[in-house]
Amino acid sequence: MPQFKVIPTVLVDKKNSETAFSSNTNIDFKPTENSFDIRISYQTMDNMPRFISGALAVKNETPQFESPGLKTKFQFRNLSPGDYVFYIRVCQQDGSFNVFEYPIKIHGFFWQQWWFWALISLIPICFMLFYFQKRSEIEKQKKKLSQLNLASLSNQFRPHFMLNALNSIGSQMGDKPHAEKVISRLGESINILYSFTQKNDFAHPFENEWKLVENIIEIQRLLFIPELEVVVKGLSIIPENTKIPVGLLQIPVENALLHGLRNKTDGYSKLAIRFEETPTHYLVSITDNGVGREKAAKINNFRKHGNGLQTVYEMIAIINRIQKDAIHFEISDREQAKGTVVKISMLKLVDYGKIRL
Numbered sequence: 049m050p051q052f053k054v055i056p057t058v059l060v061d062k063k064n065s066e067t068a069f070s071s072n073t074n075i076d077f078k079p080t081e082n083s084f085d086i087r088i089s090y091q092t093m094d095n096m097p098r099f100i101s102g103a104l105a106v107k108n109e110t111p112q113f114e115s116p117g118l119k120t121k122f123q124f125r126n127l128s129p130g131d132y133v134f135y136i137r138v139c140q141q142d143g144s145f146n147v148f149e150y151p152i153k154i155h156g157f158f159w160q161q162w163w164f165w166a167l168i169s170l171i172p173i174c175f176m177l178f179y180f181q182k183r184s185e186i187e188k189q190k191k192k193l194s195q196l197n198l199a200s201l202s203n204q205f206r207p208h209f210m211l212n213a214l215n216s217i218g219s220q221m222g223d224k225p226h227a228e229k230v231i232s233r234l235g236e237s238i239n240i241l242y243s244f245t246q247k248n249d250f251a252h253p254f255e256n257e258w259k260l261v262e263n264i265i266e267i268q269r270l271l272f273i274p275e276l277e278v279v280v281k282g283l284s285i286i287p288e289n290t291k292i293p294v295g296l297l298q299i300p301v302e303n304a305l306l307h308g309l310r311n312k313t314d315g316y317s318k319l320a321i322r323f324e325e326t327p328t329h330y331l332v333s334i335t336d337n338g339v340g341r342e343k344a345a346k347i348n349n350f351r352k353h354g355n356g357l358q359t360v361y362e363m364i365a366i367i368n369r370i371q372k373d374a375i376h377f378e379i380s381d382r383e384q385a386k387g388t389v390v391k392i393s394m395l396k397l398v399d400y401g402k403i404r405l
Contacts, residue, residue: 052093054138056100058150061085071148075134079157082127088120088136099139107131107151129156159227168231171238226270233263244294250363251400255288260298265319268305273317276309282323286330291400293363293375299356300334300379300390308338308388311347330394337387341379367398374398 059066060075061084068089069075077084088100099116104124116139132152137145158164240256269276301321309317317337324331338344357379364375376393 053140053146054090054092054098056088056090056136056138056148058134058136059087059089061087069150071150073150075150075152077152077154079129079155079160082129082154083125084123086122086124086134088122090138094141096141098141101137103135103137104132104152105135107133111135113137127154129154129160159231175238175241230267230270233266237263249400251291251293253288254286254290254292257292257294257297258283260295261301261321264298264302264305268310272310273305275316276305277316277318279318279320281321283321285323285325290330291398292394293360293367295356295360295363296375296377296392296394297332297334299360300392303356304334304336304338304388304390307344307347308336308340311339311344312337325396328396330396332390332392332394334390334392335382335387337382337385340381340386341388342381371395371398 055071057068057070058075059068062077062081066087086102088102090098092098097118099118100120101113101116102119102122103111103113104122105111107130111133113135116137122134130153132154134150134152136148136150138148139145237260240252240259244252244256265276265278269278301319304319309319315337320333320335322333322335324333360377364377367374374395375398376391378391380389380391381387382389
């Protein structure tokens, strides 16, 4: 009695049309095609069905077959990018089994590729190289010791922000669905700081400083504090083109998030920023309900990233020596609850032209 061996093909449903693939033929899917149907097709000379079983496995892993049956359609949904193999085991007419393999590759989005993260890592490196070269040129032109110190202090803010943001992304990104949002926020901050570097200055418009604040809040919210509540009042009080030292608001906000709220283990997390004014001053208060300074000082990330406020204090001291009482900066523990309060008072008519770099 003649024996008829079955060699199946697979039909893949892509965009409502089926494409046939033979065994050992690569099947490629775009990132958006990670849900698909596979139908097994075969023709026998004796027109008799064959018992078959199918299984999808990650490449180089052992497939787990179900019991042989007459099932010919398989559905797969929301698969992660990577290399897979679809296996078909056929019980031939003579009782023997043959296994056929169909390699499948699901491509990832560009931001899921290794080369993209390599490129992203090069951006801050190039920025740092440019920054240090520019800083060297600026320092050669300094005539007063106070202006030289101020340049150094203001420049410290740039790598401070960049390193903290990149450390956060590098340790937490993984397959987070909001990767593009984080990268977009970081890219915007890089652009602001790059433009700022070109101007040989230590102050920039309030509009840019506030954008840095918004970006660090959103990055921390997306990666670490999804339940964060942020309340901002009186933002329009300070005109967008008002000059303020770089990092004056961003660093205390970052510290509130990084040291106070990220270390919080109970209750909700809240950050409140309030703007007020008097006839001569702009007033800013930054309040959080985090763990407080004493507990934060005992935690590793405070010791690792805790030099930002020292930079702010030294910048303010130099500015106040050149223009008396231009900025007042105070940080204290909340009286009735956990957390800290930062109060900043800025003279409206500070002449930063006297302290140009």
